[in-house]
Amino acid sequence: MSTAAAPVGPAEAVAAPAPEERKRGWTGYLLLAPAMLWLLVFFIIPMVSLVSTSLYDPSGSLETGYSMTGHIANYVDTLSEYSKQFIRSIIYAGIATLACLLLGYPLAYAIAFKAGRWKNLMLVAVIAPFFTSFLIRTLSWQLILGDQAWVADILRGIGLLGEEGHLMATPLAVVTGITYNFLPFMVLPLYASLEKIDPRLHEAGADLYASPFTTFRKVTVPLSMPGVVAGTLLTFIPAAGDYINAQLLGNPQTTMIGNVIQNLFDGGSYPEAAALSVTLMAAIVVMVLVYINRAGTEELV
């Protein structure tokens, strides 16, 4: 470059930047275009379509068409009618997220610091369930928790479960299913942030006469907070909208908001279903914002 540009005079050098700058500006937009197109096709259009569907007059039908009347009442109606399922979804997702954190933290910790040469194998074991379908994995919980299966038999034997008690089709089964299905989403971000911690910090803690627990509390936990925040979000958000677990492992009293939305769509009540979807999305966004604010973590992801 520099050799080719050697004979350029000072006058030319001053004139040159203008067209080049303009050119660079265009390139920037051109490079942005695929991303913008992607956003337009897969985010903006579906969003506009969803929000506007939620404002249709619900007295329409597929035959007659729906008219756009800005029917805000859809939101009020669905929220009051299905508030029970809404709250239930949040509670189930919350419990499952907590369970994931309690199960996932020791696991991620073990993989990051204690696994040694087994590290890669353990990571693969965490990811391996993804090699089979979500549906198959949930269905297999039906077998594990079945009334005639050994788990229920043993629990009955030691008196933890009544003579007529069962595990399947209970809230416990639904939360267990959600916890299992979303555990990897918790473990992986936790592992990523734990793995970044310099082990010498632990040694330093010991050198300064901190007990292992104090080191864990004062050093490891604060440094792993980005992982905790990312993991809880990645678990909670899809869990709150999940409907497969409630469908396959639950009973009529454990219906979650995802099931309601699916049933409404199936039954042809599109405006109501859309309104409920938007409400769920908005509720999650608000909860996430509050949570991130409280957790005070800037470097998410």
Add this chain to the structure above:
Amino acid sequence: MTRRRIHPNGDSAADRLALQIAQTFGAGTGRALSRRTVLRGAGVSALALSSTGWLTACGTEGTVQTKDECKSTDKSDTEKTLNWSNWPLYIDEKGKKYPTLEDFQKQTGIKVTYTTDVNDNNEFFAKVRNQLGACDSTGRDIFVLTDWMAARVISLGWTQELDHANMPNVDANLVESLSNPAWDEGRKHSVPWQSGLTGIAYNAKYTGEVTSFEELLTRPDLKGKISLLSEMGDTMGFMLKLTGADPAKFSEDEWQAALDKMQQVVDSGQVRQFTGNDYTRPLNKGDIVACEAWSGDVIAMQYDNPDIKFVLPEEGTSLWSDNMMVPNKSEHKTNAEKLMNYYYDPEVAARLAAWVNYICPVQGAEEAMASIDESLVGNPLIFPTSEDLATTFAFANVDTKTREEYDKAFNAIIGA
């Protein structure tokens, strides 16, 4: 620029994306596309999509089609192909082959692509409603839907009128009781594939006989161990029966009473689950000991597990059919009619019934069955007599809007 064939599953994420967009734009999967055409298509389709995106902001048009507006051409003379969408396990299978269908292909030279992509009436409807509502091809020449959904699709004008001159067997052999339903007089748009009964199934290994719906819903030893069908017409039909109403014709008050009854049953904790076809596994294992069930499923289960029993409840039983229809813009209507005609040959119908075990809508199949499987002759669940069918009922045929209201009320209860 080299022309390259894009595999349906794509070889890179970018290709998949481009392909998806190209498909939305209407380019076929099999066609060879250069990257430039794909990109150009992507640009145009993004524009097209965005305009529909903004358009939906102003509401949607009605989707009823009429014969004059939505014309279909028939290329059956030149194209010997047929795409058929049906429910899973609904045709005779031998390994990966379908013997009766193979014979049809040999006889006629028509190549049939058989797909089992109908799992649920509502779900299938959602899958095809955009194309059919806009008078576009769905790529299917025959699909099979249950009475009430067939009625809905036909009333939307989404199916082609059938030419009965091509189907002499259907006219000659279709059982009397199915030949003239209120929603498709004279079977102009549909031909029954199989019929079935909704009744009660129980696992004799875990419980005694269950004879009536009343018993199913109240017996204390069944608490938390029964399932009902999430098919609204089936389950609410029984609720209407239990509250003394006629499922075929009921008033608003009677409907409300039946809903209250349903609510009461759900609140009592008697019902563990509301299911589609998926009640068979829990029933087999004993998680569910008794349930509302479809006749053909139960007979099929009995081959592996003789403890499974099917009962026609004392309250009566619900009779339904699944119907073959030719959607608008299908280009192989004559081929489709040939297929319908073929399956109304009593011999073929008997071979089919011996495998699927649902009620055979073809007269003369029972006689033909004698040479295939003697044990099935006289089986009331495959060849019911008119006495057997005396206590059957069907759910009222209502317009889409009312149906939607019913579905919503029912779903609100079964979803607690």
